[in-house]
Amino acid sequence: MIEAVGLTKRYGAKTAVYNLSFQVRPGTVTGFLGPNGSGKSTTMRMILGLDEPTSGHVTIGGHPFRRLPNAPRQVGALLDAKAVHGGRSARSHLLSLAQLSGIPAQRVDEVLGVVGLQEVARRRSKGFSLGMGQRLGIAAALLGDPQVLLFDEPVNGLDPEGIHWVRNLMKTLAAEGRTVFVSSHLMSEMAVTADHLIVIGRGQLLSDMSVKDFISANSADFARVRTPQTEPQQREKLSSVLTEAGAHVMTEQDGALRVTGLPLPRISDLANDADVRLWELSPHQASLEEAYMRMTQGAVDYRSTADQLAGFQQPQQPGGYAEPVAQQGWYAPPPPQAGGQPPFAGAPLPGGPGYAVPGQAPGGPGYAASGQAPAPGHNPYATPAAPAAPPAPAAAPAPGVSAPAPDLTKRDSDSPEDAR
């Protein structure tokens, strides 16, 4: 098991990691997520004894990495696939690592087979593609047959077959009882690979929970309801009936209704009672990517000015950043945006069940969950709001969620110096 307690790392005035506490348990794949620059690699380097924490500590199996007896046989890691002497062949690179750790040469050939590089084992690694380099880095991590494995972006540069292979490898390693800690920006992959997630933003813990809980805590389920296109009055009638019953109803670009606040059977019953025929009644559950974007929206450092999402950022507070989203309550499904219109200008925050928590950016980042661009000039969500949801309790964070800590990152002097 990996255990971090109050882990903090400062580089000069820059706080890369602040007061991180978490455990990575054996037998599961734990995903490590966070926007660019949020401190994932720094955390991994501290776990591996490559960086000294400014305060706090991190142990593997109860020992700091540097005091682990025969560490390479207990812990394997892929941090930077390019950290290989390009003039050496894949085999001689692995052989030199094996010799340093007293690992027999036979194991080198085994891991070359496991990662599928046996055919190119004697080729110089400088001619390797990005994906081949990743495979070589994974081979190095597996060399000591360790119980604890850390992978920083292992699927970076891999083709679909390679991604599939890494996914199965991680799962197999975890199923063997090993501790597998893996960072990635590929949410679709994480959704099918990881069992548990640790999410950080600007160096601080945002979430520590199962993938399933993470998705449900950061999304609002809703129903898509369609009535016959040829009879628009049916849709209007249903919309009124559902609204009267307490739902929040919005019209999507394709004419379907997006309904929150009522379970599907109730929607069906109400439609039936109102004599409205339904052509579609389907549940929508957010993807990990949607949930992740909703959670980390306030903790993204680098965003294109051309990115439509830029307008949805909470303003950077002087001397601090907009608080990461605490995981409590339910959130509005991300509403499609009208072309170029400020996201919530003039439009009240949709209320009712499943809506936003005070202190957060209203309504979410504004990406279209349905993947459909809204019609220019028409904001289907600028409808009068239902009464606002009662305020969520401000202080108590949900289980597994850290309360947002004060921002200790400093943007003005990102010194490359390590001031530990």
Ligand SMILES: Nc1ncnc2c1ncn2[C@@H]1O[C@H](COP(=O)(O)OP(=O)(O)OP(=O)(O)O)[C@@H](O)[C@H]1O
């Ligand atoms: N040696 C260093 N000196 C100064 N600042 C550093 C150093 N290493 C990391 N940082 C800063 O610490 C912050 C966290 O960086 P880190 O590489 O850990 O983030 P990350 O989450 O791994 O990012 P990415 O997803 O882009 O790989 C960044 O702002 C980075 O610039």
